[in-house]
Amino acid sequence: MKKIWIFFTLGVLTLVACQKTFVQETPSKDADLKGTSVAVEEIGGNKKIFVLNEGQLGANNATLDFLRISDGQYVTGAFKKMNPGAKAGLGDVGNDIALHNNEVWMVINNSGLVEVVSAADETEMAVIEVPTPRAIAFDDKYAYVTSWAGAFADYTTITDSANPKGCVYRIDLSTKKLAGSVEVGYQPEGIAYYDGKLYVANSGGIASQLPPAYAYDNTVSIIDAKSFSVTKTVEVEINLKNVYADSQGHIFVTTLGNYAAVHSGLYMFPASAPEQVTHIEWHAIKHTHVSCSYVLGDEVFCIGTENEFDFGAAHTYMLWSYNAVKNKFTLYPVTLSGVPYGMCVVEDTMGFRSLLLGDAGDYFNPGTVSCYRLFDRHDKVWSVTAGVCPGHFAVWK
Amino acid sequence: MPGPFRRLEVILAAVIALFLQAPDTLAPAAVYAVKALPVVRATEAVKVDTLVSAPAQVADILRTFTGVQVKDYGGAGGLKTVNVRSLGSEHVGIFLDGIQVDNAQNMQVDLGRFSTDGLGSVSLYNAQKTSRLQTAKEYASGAAVHLESAVPEISGGRARLRGGSLGTVNPSVLWDQRLSRRLMLRTSADFLYSAGRYPYPYFDTTLVRENGDIRSLRLEAQLFGRVRGGSWQVRVYGYGSERGFPGPVIRRLSFPFSAERQADQDLFVQGGWTQEWTGRYTAAVRFKYANNYTHYNTHPEKNPMALPYNLHYRQQSGYFSLAQSLVLAGPWSVDLSTDIQHNALDSDVGQFVTPRRTTFTGALASRVVWQKFRAAAHIVYQGAWDTFDTPQAGGWSRSNTYRGSWMPSLSLFWAPLPWLEADAFVKRSYRLPSFNDLYYSLMGNANLVPEAALQAGADVRLAFRPGTWQLDLRISPYYNRVSNKIVAIPTLSQFRWTMLNVGLVDITGADVKASASWHSGPWRASWTLRYTFQQALDQTTPGSQTWGNQIPYIPRHSGSVTVGFGWKDLAFTWDSSFTGARWSRTANTPDYYLAPWSLSSAAVQYTLPFSERGARRAAAGRALLLGVTIDNVFNTPYQIVQGYPMPGLNAQLSATFRW
Numbered sequence A: 001m002k003k004i005w006i007f008f009t010l011g012v013l014t015l016v017a018c019q020k021t022f023v024q025e026t027p028s029k030d031a032d033l034k035g036t037s038v039a040v041e042e043i044g045g046n047k048k049i050f051v052l053n054e055g056q057l058g059a060n061n062a063t064l065d066f067l068r069i070s071d072g073q074y075v076t077g078a079f080k081k082m083n084p085g086a087k088a089g090l091g092d093v094g095n096d097i098a099l100h101n102n103e104v105w106m107v108i109n110n111s112g113l114v115e116v117v118s119a120a121d122e123t124e125m126a127v128i129e130v131p132t133p134r135a136i137a138f139d140d141k142y143a144y145v146t147s148w149a150g151a152f153a154d155y156t157t158i159t160d161s162a163n164p165k166g167c168v169y170r171i172d173l174s175t176k177k178l179a180g181s182v183e184v185g186y187q188p189e190g191i192a193y194y195d196g197k198l199y200v201a202n203s204g205g206i207a208s209q210l211p212p213a214y215a216y217d218n219t220v221s222i223i224d225a226k227s228f229s230v231t232k233t234v235e236v237e238i239n240l241k242n243v244y245a246d247s248q249g250h251i252f253v254t255t256l257g258n259y260a261a262v263h264s265g266l267y268m269f270p271a272s273a274p275e276q277v278t279h280i281e282w283h284a285i286k287h288t289h290v291s292c293s294y295v296l297g298d299e300v301f302c303i304g305t306e307n308e309f310d311f312g313a314a315h316t317y318m319l320w321s322y323n324a325v326k327n328k329f330t331l332y333p334v335t336l337s338g339v340p341y342g343m344c345v346v347e348d349t350m351g352f353r354s355l356l357l358g359d360a361g362d363y364f365n366p367g368t369v370s371c372y373r374l375f376d377r378h379d380k381v382w383s384v385t386a387g388v389c390p391g392h393f394a395v396w397k
Numbered sequence B: 001m002p003g004p005f006r007r008l009e010v011i012l013a014a015v016i017a018l019f020l021q022a023p024d025t026l027a028p029a030a031v032y033a034v035k036a037l038p039v040v041r042a043t044e045a046v047k048v049d050t051l052v053s054a055p056a057q058v059a060d061i062l063r064t065f066t067g068v069q070v071k072d073y074g075g076a077g078g079l080k081t082v083n084v085r086s087l088g089s090e091h092v093g094i095f096l097d098g099i100q101v102d103n104a105q106n107m108q109v110d111l112g113r114f115s116t117d118g119l120g121s122v123s124l125y126n127a128q129k130t131s132r133l134q135t136a137k138e139y140a141s142g143a144a145v146h147l148e149s150a151v152p153e154i155s156g157g158r159a160r161l162r163g164g165s166l167g168t169v170n171p172s173v174l175w176d177q178r179l180s181r182r183l184m185l186r187t188s189a190d191f192l193y194s195a196g197r198y199p200y201p202y203f204d205t206t207l208v209r210e211n212g213d214i215r216s217l218r219l220e221a222q223l224f225g226r227v228r229g230g231s232w233q234v235r236v237y238g239y240g241s242e243r244g245f246p247g248p249v250i251r252r253l254s255f256p257f258s259a260e261r262q263a264d265q266d267l268f269v270q271g272g273w274t275q276e277w278t279g280r281y282t283a284a285v286r287f288k289y290a291n292n293y294t295h296y297n298t299h300p301e302k303n304p305m306a307l308p309y310n311l312h313y314r315q316q317s318g319y320f321s322l323a324q325s326l327v328l329a330g331p332w333s334v335d336l337s338t339d340i341q342h343n344a345l346d347s348d349v350g351q352f353v354t355p356r357r358t359t360f361t362g363a364l365a366s367r368v369v370w371q372k373f374r375a376a377a378h379i380v381y382q383g384a385w386d387t388f389d390t391p392q393a394g395g396w397s398r399s400n401t402y403r404g405s406w407m408p409s410l411s412l413f414w415a416p417l418p419w420l421e422a423d424a425f426v427k428r429s430y431r432l433p434s435f436n437d438l439y440y441s442l443m444g445n446a447n448l449v450p451e452a453a454l455q456a457g458a459d460v461r462l463a464f465r466p467g468t469w470q471l472d473l474r475i476s477p478y479y480n481r482v483s484n485k486i487v488a489i490p491t492l493s494q495f496r497w498t499m500l501n502v503g504l505v506d507i508t509g510a511d512v513k514a515s516a517s518w519h520s521g522p523w524r525a526s527w528t529l530r531y532t533f534q535q536a537l538d539q540t541t542p543g544s545q546t547w548g549n550q551i552p553y554i555p556r557h558s559g560s561v562t563v564g565f566g567w568k569d570l571a572f573t574w575d576s577s578f579t580g581a582r583w584s585r586t587a588n589t590p591d592y593y594l595a596p597w598s599l600s601s602a603a604v605q606y607t608l609p610f611s612e613r614g615a616r617r618a619a620a621g622r623a624l625l626l627g628v629t630i631d632n633v634f635n636t637p638y639q640i641v642q643g644y645p646m647p648g649l650n651a652q653l654s655a656t657f658r659w
Helices: A002-012 A078-082 B003-020 B058-062 B136-140 B435-439 B612-616
Strands: A048-053 A063-068 A073-075 A094-100 A103-108 A113-118 A124-129 A133-138 A142-147 A167-172 A177-183 A188-194 A197-202 A219-224 A229-235 A240-245 A250-255 A265-270 A292-296 A299-305 A317-323 A328-336 A340-347 A353-359 A368-373 A380-385 A390-396 B044-047 B068-072 B080-084 B092-096 B119-125 B143-149 B156-164 B168-180 B183-194 B199-202 B205-208 B214-227 B230-244 B261-276 B281-297 B310-329 B332-347 B356-369 B373-392 B395-417 B420-431 B451-464 B469-491 B493-520 B523-538 B557-567 B570-579 B597-609 B623-631 B650-658
Touching: A048 A094, A048 A340, A048 A353, A063 A078, A063 A094, A078 A113, A094 A390, A103 A133, A113 A133, A124 A177, A142 A188, A167 A188, A177 A229, A188 A250, A197 A240, A197 A250, A219 A240, A240 A292, A292 A340, A299 A340, A328 A353, A328 A368, A353 A390, B058 B068, B058 B080, B058 B119, B058 B143, B080 B092, B092 B136, B136 B310, B136 B332, B136 B356, B136 B373, B136 B395, B373 B435
Parallel strands: A094 A133, A133 A188, A188 A240, A340 A390, B092 B143
Antiparallel strands: A048 A063, A048 A390, A063 A073, A094 A103, A103 A113, A113 A124, A133 A142, A142 A167, A167 A177, A188 A197, A197 A219, A219 A229, A240 A250, A250 A265, A292 A299, A299 A317, A317 A328, A340 A353, A353 A368, A368 A380, B044 B119, B068 B080, B119 B143, B156 B168, B156 B650, B168 B183, B183 B214, B199 B205, B214 B230, B230 B261, B261 B281, B281 B310, B310 B332, B332 B356, B356 B373, B373 B395, B395 B420, B420 B451, B451 B469, B469 B493, B493 B523, B523 B557, B557 B570, B570 B597, B597 B623, B623 B650
16 A cells, blocks of 8 residues: 555655746946947947847837947847836837937837837836837927827727727827827828928738728828828828938838839928829839838938849848939948848948848847948948847937 | 568667667567557557546647647637647647548647547557558648547436636536437537636736636537448537637736637538448548638727737538558558548638638558567658639739648567567658648748658557556657748748748657556556657758757656546546746747746546446446546646746536436
């Protein structure tokens, strides 16, 4: 009979897991954060370059990285390191990042919030809840956030829950609280402010999947900032993505096309006459497609690939730009490899420019950020491991 | 005996001798026909009736098997899929009475939907099942889980009420009726409601899982018939459910995680007829028609974070199989199995291409079976012809593709001593890309080729029967290689992904199972130790940050200890399992480290016999069975899939009346 009890005891002896714990660095000062050393000689004159890694939908792994120019440290996961109390981290899917008054504003799409941290030390200053937020722009009083949800009962009523339009939420910069919303088109993406007006790119990315119309949106909603109402809707091309404004009132809109028959591209209209939409094409080069884009001063930089409907092929990408003020196209002779996912162009004190390119790799594991010189040798200077899907950049001058 | 067989036998013997210091005497194989003997035994097999407080779901039986990982999203309504020896769940065929339960849309079969009611046995084959008269699809699947109905012999029935934690109530009834000397009817019904609410740790506080409720109803009728030299059965199955998806646990402030709901209506009719025409020739026909309807709604009016999807899907499939077996000479038989299947998927999702697939599977198999030496080999050809809409400038046109693959396999068995047997197998199989892989709008890639799995493995089994003891030990090393793995890869922008055949995974592992049982008078005791080692390394891109890393969610070490003991009509089991460290990404970095955990559960069952006959033989007569199952006894917080917390301590009571 004793044997039974031996068996029983053996079974009850629950296997004890040999817990392996990783020590998380929690320095109190941003300056103590150490990362990977990179060469920063050619991007001097800036304080920090912030990189928002989107993470994977549902995995709660959006992260904030930064490159500190003073000591050339590329630091990953800075939000969690500087806010150890925020146990949930930055959240799920970081969709946009922008700097305003030494504050870093981050749009965390699938967490339904806008996170504001200090640019100096990444400590949390405010969190504002906004449903499915996408992108952000500012005037001197408000932050404006595009949102896919038309169903947030506090500020809007649902016009059509089967295929709701999106809206733009307004956040008061002094109180950091929501201060109204206005309905725009289907699934608004990019937003830009110019001279009292907001320009919102409507994509219809979800509407294109929904019966009965299965149609992309093709409009830019123009909102008067003072009255906070839509004053005009301009048709551009299907599936709009980003909006930029230059110093002379040229409004640029990038489009994604429909991945089958309509190509991606760059469109422009003057703020004074929004109906006059021009497709920006340069016939000296093979194509003017746009996979990702960035604006620096008056120059709109685009990375595109020729055979963008061939999804099985390995792609080669081209960096081209357009400056409407100078009416000048430029093709940069850099060789870009991998999967360009997000970009920014940085200028040093001498006016030399470098491209920082986020590569999503396999979109599942951490991607990379690489620096290419846009002068002289046009070569890759360095490459570091970032977070998952490094897609959005903001430069703190 | 052909040369290569002889050589393999010698190699095998040498290996065994090396490991066990067993005398390497090659006993001359006795030459007599033993048609029913298996060449390769099931890796694991349980008779459902012998379990103490048999769990309601098949998934709960499978999770105890060696080499098996059940991916579980938590709660009664959470998706439960199974992967075996680090092969993806798409490589694991689930067969109900020999007929595959499949899902052409995403190749995920939810094991949470299979009740154990009316099942006789649940078995797992890592290697090739080698019995005669299999369908061709059984030969074509990488690993296989076989659910076999218990064929009723006498009229009787069973009414059961289960319920307990998580707001679960589960009444079921099963009734066997003899209609004539050759005909039995079984009908069963099963209703489940579970509120699915359970507390879980949310970062530094505790929340309750919401929107995880389910209600489902299953109605089934089976006819079992016997004819001279043969038998047949027909099953009609209807299942309806309505459930919520609680969504991944992520950072949110006041918005809910999810308001998503799904309603399913599954209907199938399947049957088979096996007939021995002559002493040498036996044939089996099997058929199935299945119709599965799914309605998925994100309810944006209830959740401002929801994307406005309200979609309907209908899958239909028709299947016919003819398996023939011919005994050529004494121990030598050949089988020819031919299956044909048609799958259709319709939906109102945007840019839907209404795919249709016709699959032909043909298998030629041969077995040689002596008492001490057995061998089986087969070759399968599978061809799948798809048609689907393709967007053209200004409209749509119908396209088609054809995918064909050859799948060979060889299994050997050798029993040199009464207490020692060994087997080995090697097998190549392919899994077809699912409709989602191929045609999902903005993501599918119609140019995919089937994903390939190469499996090789061996088992050494020792069995001793001293007195009232039974001692068993099985050691099973294996090697698997998954190539052309279908992986989602981004192109151009975050809006346009595609599926590509790029993944390569190398898997080396071993399963060990040791068990001992003993009985004396009214006393019974048993003890089982299981251990699995799996090294599943990404080999996709040399020099990449993930090359040589363990693939996500596969623990290197896992195992369990199960003890059971009984006295007269009282039975008790205790099970403790351990899952080692895992990573949620192929980049095995601290950010994606998932700590190991261990779990324990206990079950007690008391059988109260009613009749005289029952008193003598409690397993068969009229009786009342009372059971208690306690899961996660130590209330350990854990997640199998990151973001999906599992329930803590929970208990289920059951009362079964059997007549």
